[in-house]
Amino acid sequence: xxxxxxxxxxxxxxxxxxxxxxxxxxxxxxxxxxxxxxxxxxxxxxxxxxxxxxxxxxxxxx
Numbered sequence: 293x294x295x296x297x298x299x300x301x302x303x304x305x306x307x308x309x310x311x312x313x314x315x316x317x318x319x320x321x322x323x324x325x326x327x328x329x330x331x332x333x334x335x336x337x338x339x340x341x342x343x344x345x346x347x348x349x350x351x352x353x354x
Contacts, residue, residue, distance in 0.1 A: 318349070318354055319345075321354060322338065322345070322348055322349065322352060322354060323335055323338075325352050326338070326348070334348070
């Protein structure tokens with residue numbers, strides 16, 4: 293690709309999509325870990341509470 297062919301909007305859309313997919317993978321991994329650790333009751337709270345979800349990400353090293 294030549295620099296003259298660069299489309300910033302297209303690039304940003306791709307970056308945004310990649311970030312969205314990574315975020316989905318991170319949340320799914322968290323849910324899998326909660327299930328594995330018999331902490332099913334925390335799944336709904338993690339889905340609905342960003343602070344709690346971030347706390348769990350830190351706890352599980354995600």
